[in-house]
Amino acid sequence: MNVPNGLFVKMVIDAWNKELGATNKLLDKLTDEQLMQEVSPSRNRGIYLLGHLTAEHDQMMPLLRFQEATHPELVPIFLDAPDKAIATLPSLQQLRAYWMAVNDTLMGHIARLPADEWFTRHANITEADFPNEPHRNRLNVVLSRTTHLSNHRGQLTLLTNK
Amino acid sequence: MNVPNGLFVKMVIDAWNKELGATNKLLDKLTDEQLMQEVSPSRNRGIYLLGHLTAEHDQMMPLLRFQEATHPELVPIFLDAPDKAIATLPSLQQLRAYWMAVNDTLMGHIARLPADEWFTRHANITEADFPNEPHRNRLNVVLSRTTHLSNHRGQLTLLTNK
DSSP states (O other): OOOOHHHHHHHHHHHHHHHHHHHHHHHHHSOHHHHTSBSSTTSOBHHHHHHHHHHHHHHHHHHTTSOOOSOTTHHIIIIISOTTSSSOOOOHHHHHHHHHHHHHHHHHHHHHSOGGGGGSBOTTSOTTTGGGOTTSBHHHHHHHHHHHHHHHHHHHGGGTTO | OOOOHHHHHHHHHHHHHHHHHHHHHHHHHSOHHHHTSBSSTTSOBHHHHHHHHHHHHHHHHHHTTSOOOSOTTHHIIIIISOTTSSSOOOOHHHHHHHHHHHHHHHHHHHHHSOGGGGGSBOTTSOTTTGGGOTTSBHHHHHHHHHHHHHHHHHHHGGGTTO
16 A cells, blocks of 8 residues: 555644634733743743744745744743743734744745655755655654744743733 | 555554554653653653553544453543553553553454454444444554554653753
8 A cells, every 4th residue: 555645744734724723813812921931930932833833934934944033032041041031022914924924934835845845855855864764854853843833832821811 | 556555554653563562662762750751841741641542542543443352441541541640650650560561462353364454444433424434443453553652652752950
């Protein structure tokens, strides 16, 4: 039995879309005031997690060899630094807009990539090394970022009714 | 280009193992006292999440058509009821042991299943319907439970330093 590549791509992209859809639904429900709260005492605030996820998804674009990141200025704030280390963050209005734009741009690329292309290397592995580690392909980036998103969505959920 | 089925399977099982390994590392670090705390005020306690994940993974066994669940008594407590609805829970000592045993049994089945078999139906879809929805296969169960585990691991992480 030979499973068509497209089926596997569908399984992973469906999981990504499901997780992203659930996160968007949650973010729609959360007020700006709620997003300024910590998910648990002394832990990350919602605003930090939103910026963190936006920066991480933005970085998927070069990693997937689609295009350059659109908001590199988020990296030092939301990937390199922990929450509360940097006094002035972008506003929630800005971050909500970046979040939607980054995911839309990413989804445009994802939807256009032919099934076979998903099994080519991501940007963090060289062409020379890839034949020995064919699992380090572009689809695996989406898979790992889906669990990353789910991890933080579980935390953001705790902000409802706060 | 035809991607071998075994490569897809490896990608998903690797993601499962990575998530499970991170959860086990976290559970080793968390004391029983920490697991009795709520992950955030008025939210689920660690003990409930541990029972919930154990019950969910146990239910993967029939869903994957491996064998019957080994702890069906956990379903009413940790899947049907929310936290704090049931006064007496199994002890943390018991739950930690169940958690390890369930995942070990499950992993034994997972490791033995031939690659092609992963693309056959799971138990919640009929043989008649499966040809029209081939993504509802056994591998997809592992994929969806990986994001489920990640979601709750993100919450359990909040118990460290409590």
